[in-house]
Amino acid sequence: MLIGMGRWEPDARGRMQRAALELFAERGYEQTSAGDIAERAGVTERTFFRHFPDKREVLFAGTPMDEAMHDGVLAAPEHATPHEAALAGMCAGAALLEERRDYAALRARVVEATPPLRERELLKSAAMTAATYRALRTRGVSEPVADLAAHSAVTVFRVGFLRWVDARNDAAQQSFADIITATAAELRALM
Amino acid sequence: MLIGMGRWEPDARGRMQRAALELFAERGYEQTSAGDIAERAGVTERTFFRHFPDKREVLFAGTPMDEAMHDGVLAAPEHATPHEAALAGMCAGAALLEERRDYAALRARVVEATPPLRERELLKSAAMTAATYRALRTRGVSEPVADLAAHSAVTVFRVGFLRWVDARNDAAQQSFADIITATAAELRALM
DNA sequence: TACGCGATGACAGTCACTGACATGACGTGT
DNA sequence: ACACGTCATGTCAGTGACTGTCATCGCGTA
Structure with a gap:
């Protein structure tokens, strides 16, 4: 329940993918938890794992x-x-x-x-x-x-x-x- | 004296590798926990992770x-x-x-x-x-x-x-x- | 307004892994 | 024989990746 973040802001998936790439580039993959990515994207960790089967896949999903x-x-x-x-x-x-x-x-x-x-x-x-x-x-x-x-x-x-x-x-x-x-x-x- | 001889039962590493291949073949990788492998090899889970950096590596370590x-x-x-x-x-x-x-x-x-x-x-x-x-x-x-x-x-x-x-x-x-x-x-x- | 649907939040639980510390066996020096 | 150091292992606590379950919320529809 972050301030200013409605529950259903559009494109949660894209926000998480962008947040993940940013965080991995900033502090590295190991130093970034799934919760960190979710937080920057304005969702919960559980939602992250509903969109991506695992932490790695966030960088690969979406380009078949x-x-x-x-x-x-x-x-x-x-x-x-x-x-x-x-x-x-x-x-x-x-x-x-x-x-x-x-x-x-x-x-x-x-x-x-x-x-x-x-x-x-x-x-x-x-x-x-x-x-x-x-x-x-x-x-x-x-x-x-x-x-x-x-x-x-x-x-x-x-x-x-x-x-x-x-x-x-x-x-x-x-x-x-x-x-x-x-x-x-x-x-x-x-x- | 022989080089690399184990202090307890010898060849704990080899026992764990054999146990892992057996268990993965029997019930599958996902249905096998690191503790299961360690147990069959007669050691603790902690010892497993002292020999192998992660669960996957147990099948790959040892052949450079x-x-x-x-x-x-x-x-x-x-x-x-x-x-x-x-x-x-x-x-x-x-x-x-x-x-x-x-x-x-x-x-x-x-x-x-x-x-x-x-x-x-x-x-x-x-x-x-x-x-x-x-x-x-x-x-x-x-x-x-x-x-x-x-x-x-x-x-x-x-x-x-x-x-x-x-x-x-x-x-x-x-x-x-x-x-x-x-x-x-x-x-x-x-x- | 009532209802259903789909996406989300909240919470508990398992498992992969890690750090810190204690303990057991063995070799060595005396 | 006895004390000591060393190294693999045991024990325990803790984090993070993931999963199942149920409650909740926003929206479309009858």
Whole structure:
């Protein structure tokens, strides 16, 4: 019952997500309790756990990257190879972040510095791989090829993401999609 | 006198690890408390947390895969390409498991079925990537190439591991190292 | 106005983990 | 043999992450 805070201010979920990112960036993940986040958002701790299954998920809920990739793979041209189709899925996922580089970069810094959050991010990456794999299978790609293509495409996505948000790349900034294409070309040359 | 010998019953650490795998396989991770594991191992809960930083780590402590990979990369022939050197590191890591396929397969099943354990395993994979990257850098490989080579090599390792422990492959069983080599060749053909 | 629905608050409880202190076994020196 | 130091362990209290349960509040609707 905080003063000036009505019981049902709109967008409680968004307020909690913003409060969490702020607090994690200010004093760190370990030094921030779920109650702290809830308090800054003007709700109770119980409400926090009604919106998010656990403390980590507050930074990840709301951007269904895996679905975007799944659909992106299916939307690739008929004649595309499995690898090309998978990369098209990665670009579809990249499109979800393309307009929010600053936010993505701040969030990435916080996640990078916090092992529990890194774990959760890696699990999300695994979900992307699974979604890409399923979409490739739907396109008729064989199990082993879909498996490898999905894994390597998500690898390219993750490496590309780190390059995209890298603070040193501020001068000549490419789009996330372009970086993914360039990273994939590098990988091809490597082998 | 023997090094590392326990003062009470010997090998408390190993007993706890075996008890944990048994209990997780029997009734599941969530239905097993740290106290349950400790009890079966004949120690107290407090002792469990003296040996393992958290409940998940009990299934992962004791096999320094990342170090093996690091050393394996450095041991690769001078003339090896970055990609070849990275794969040599993967084979060095694979050697740590080669003699324990049944144990590795059971553990993999438990981990696969338990999101919190999957998260931890993915973090271990990230540590392998980091160790491989560092070793490649020591060999004089450039940052972007080492980055991609390490990521794709660990991807090959993980895909190869799943194939190695796949129950359907019981008949004509190849070695883990051979599967890694074959998987790498498949990936090359894919691109 | 009465009613139902959905989101929230309040409260108690379990479990993962941690710090502080006591105790038991073992090795060593005398 | 005996005292002492050391180290793994036992004991206990405490915090924080989460969950179940029930009461409450705001709003739409008959």
